[in-house]
Amino acid sequence: xxxxxxxxxxxxxxxxxxxxxxxxxxxxxxxxxxxxxxxxxxxxxxxxxxxxxxxxxxxxxxxxxxxxxxxxxxxxxxxxxxxxxxxxxxxxxxxxxxxxxxxxxxxxxxxxxxxxxxxxxxxxxxxxxxxxxxxxxxxxxxxxxxxxxxxxxxxxxxxxxxxxxxxxxxxxxxxxxxxxxxxxxxxxxxxxxxxxxxxxxxxxxx
Amino acid sequence: xxxxxxxxxxxxxxxxxxxxxxxxxxxxxxxxxxxxxxxxxxxxxxxxxxxxxxxxxxxxxxxxxxxxxxxxxxxxxxxxxxxxxxxxxxxxxxxxxxxxxxxxxxxxxxxxxxxxxxxxxxxxxxxxxxxxxxxxxxxxxxxxxxxxxxxxxxxxxxxxxxxxxxxxxxxxxxxxxxxxxxxxxxxxxxxxxxxxxxxxxxxxxxxxxxxxxxxxxxxxxxxxxxxxxxxxxxxxxxxxxxxxxxxxxxxxxxxxxxxxxxxxxxxxxxxxxxxxxxxxxxxxxxxxxxx
Numbered sequence: 099x100x101x102x103x104x105x106x107x108x109x110x111x112x113x114x115x116x117x118x119x120x121x122x123x124x125x126x127x128x129x130x131x132x133x134x135x136x137x138x139x140x141x142x143x144x145x146x147x148x149x150x151x152x153x154x155x156x157x158x159x160x161x162x163x164x165x166x167x168x169x170x171x172x173x174x175x176x177x178x179x180x181x182x183x184x185x186x187x188x189x190x191x192x193x194x195x196x197x198x199x200x201x202x203x204x205x206x207x208x209x210x211x212x213x214x215x216x217x218x219x220x221x222x223x224x225x226x227x228x229x230x231x232x233x234x235x236x237x238x239x240x241x242x243x244x245x246x247x248x249x250x251x252x253x254x255x256x257x258x259x260x261x262x263x264x265x266x267x268x269x270x271x272x273x274x275x276x277x278x279x280x281x282x283x284x285x286x287x288x289x290x291x292x293x294x295x296x297x298x299x300x301x302x303x304x
Numbered sequence: 305x306x307x308x309x310x311x312x313x314x315x316x317x318x319x320x321x322x323x324x325x326x327x328x329x330x331x332x333x334x335x336x337x338x339x340x341x342x343x344x345x346x347x348x349x350x351x352x353x354x355x356x357x358x359x360x361x362x363x364x365x366x367x368x369x370x371x372x373x374x375x376x377x378x379x380x381x382x383x384x385x386x387x388x389x390x391x392x393x394x395x396x397x398x399x400x401x402x403x404x405x406x407x408x409x410x411x412x413x414x415x416x417x418x419x420x421x422x423x424x425x426x427x428x429x430x431x432x433x434x435x436x437x438x439x440x441x442x443x444x445x446x447x448x449x450x451x452x453x454x455x456x457x458x459x460x461x462x463x464x465x466x467x468x469x470x471x472x473x474x475x476x477x478x479x480x481x482x483x484x485x486x487x488x489x490x491x492x493x494x495x496x497x498x499x500x501x502x503x504x505x506x507x508x509x510x511x512x513x514x515x516x517x518x519x520x521x522x523x524x525x526x527x528x529x530x531x532x533x534x535x536x537x538x539x540x541x542x543x544x545x546x547x548x549x550x551x552x553x554x555x556x557x558x559x560x561x562x563x564x565x566x567x568x569x570x571x572x573x574x575x576x577x578x579x580x581x582x583x584x585x586x587x588x589x590x591x592x593x594x595x
Contacts, residue, residue: 119347132415171368173406174364176403187365187366187367187368187370187403187406189368189369192450192488194488215546216450216487216488216546216547217487235546235548237351237352238367238487238577239366239369239448239577240352240354240355242362242365243354243355244355245368259417261419262368262407263417276347278548286548286549287487287547289549290487290549293549294486294541294542294543295483297542301479301537302475302476302480304465
C-alpha cells in the first residue's frame with residue numbers, strides 16, 4: 099500500500115495506476131449533490147447570484163481543493179448541537195450522480211483526487227487525464243472503519259444544506275482507498291463493465 | 305392500557321443500525337473465503353468484515369447511510385395504531401439525536417432536511433397488521449439510498465430483453481438489473497424480487513421477500529430453483545465486491561410471487577446492499593426479545 103500526503107503534486111498523480119491501493123493522509127473536504135449544484139449554479143454557470151456567505155466560502159474552499167481531495171460522503175456527525183464535531187460514520191456515497199459536473203469542478207479547482215464509490219464516467223476520466231487527477235474508490239458502507247481514520251473535524255461550511263450535504267473539512271490519517279480511474283485513461287469500472295457485458299449477453303442469450 | 309414502548313423501539317433502531325444480523329455476516333465471511341488471496345475482492349470483503357465488527361463494538365452505524373427506516377408492525381386488536389406510530393417517531397428522532405441514524409428525511413420541494421428523520425406519513429414508513437393474540441412483533445429494515453437507486457421494475461413482456469411472461473422472462477430481467485447495477489448498489493448484494501401485483505404492491509412484495517432468512521429455502525420448489533439459478537449466474541458476471549471484479553456479485557436471491565392483474569406482469573427488484581440491516585423485536589407479557 100502506498101502512502102500519499104495531501105496536497106498531492108502532479109508527478110505523484112501520474113505515477114498512480116488503476117488497481118493501486120493507497121493510504122491518504124492530510125486535509126480533505128466532503129462534498130456531494132447539493133455542493134455540486136451550488137458550485138455549478140453560483141460560480142461556474144453563474145445562473146444564480148452569490149448570496150449570504152457564498153463568496154467567503156468559495157474563497158476558503160478554493161485553498162482546500164487546490165491540489166486537494168474532494169470526498170463524496172454524507173457523514174454521520176456527533177456534536178451538532180454543541181459544535182464539538184466528531185465523525186461517527188463516514189463511508190463514500192455513489193459518485194456517478196456528480197458525473198454531469200465533476201469534470202468542470204475538477205478543472206475549476208485543480209482537484210487531484212476524488213474519493214467516492216461506484217466510479218465515474220467518460221467526462222471525469224477525460225478530466226483525470228487532462229488535469230491530471232485520479233478517482234479513488236473507498237469501500238462503500240465501511241463507515242465505522244473510515245470514521246476511525248478521521249483524526250479531526252477542522253470545520254464545516256454550509257451546514258444549512260443538512261449534515262449529509264454540508265462541506266466538512268477533515269484531517270485524515272491513512273484513509274484506505276483503491277485507485278480505480280487513473281490519469282492515463284484506465285478505468286477499472288470500464289473494464290469490469292465490458293467483461294461483465296460479454297458474460298451477461300451469453301447468459302440471457304441477447 | 306397500551307404500554308409505552310419508545311425505549312424498546314429505540315433499542316431496536318440502535319441494534320439494526322449498528323449490528324449486522326448473524327446470517328448476513330456469516331454469508332459475507334463465506335464469500336470472502338471464496339475470493340482469491342491477494343485480490344481486490346478479498347481485500348474489500350476483509351474491510352467490510354472489519355467494519356461490521358467495529359460498528360458492533362463501538363455501537364456506531366455500520367454504514368453512514370442509515371437509509372429509510374421501514375417498520376412492519378404486527379399489533380394485537382385494540383391497540384392504537386396512531387399511538388404506536390407516535391412511539392416509533394419518538395424512538396426514531398431520539399435515535400437520530402444519539403447518532404445511531406443520520407438525518408435522512410429531505411423535503412422534496414424545498415430540499416430542506418428535517419434533521420430528525422421525521423417527514424410525513426411515508427417517512428418513516430410503517431406497515432401495520434392486526435394479529436390474533438397479545439404479542440407485538442416489530443420488524444425494522446434500514447435500506448440505504450445507493451441500493452435503492454439501483455432497484456428497478458420491469459413490465460413483461462420486455463421486447464428489448466426478449467423476456468416473456470414466465471419465469472424465464474423473470475430470470476432475464478433480474479439478470480439485467482444485476483448487470484445494470486454493476487457495483488453501484490454496494491455489491492455484493494442481496495436481491496428481493498416481487499413478481500406480480502400493481503406497481504406499488506410489486507415493490508412491497510420485493511422488500512417483504514428480503515425478510516426470509518438466508519438459511520431458509522423458498523417454500524415453492526420452482527421459485528427456490530430460480531433463486532439459486534439467479535444467484536449462481538449473477539456471480540458468473542464477474543462484477544464482484546464494489547464492482548471492482550471478483551467472484552461474488554450477489555449473495556442470495558429472495559422471490560415472492562403475488563397475484564397480478566390480467567393485463568400486468570411486473571417484476572420488481574429491491575436491490576439490498578451488503579449492509580443488509582434487519583432486526584425484529586418481540587414484545588410479550590411485558591418482556592422484550594430481539595432477534
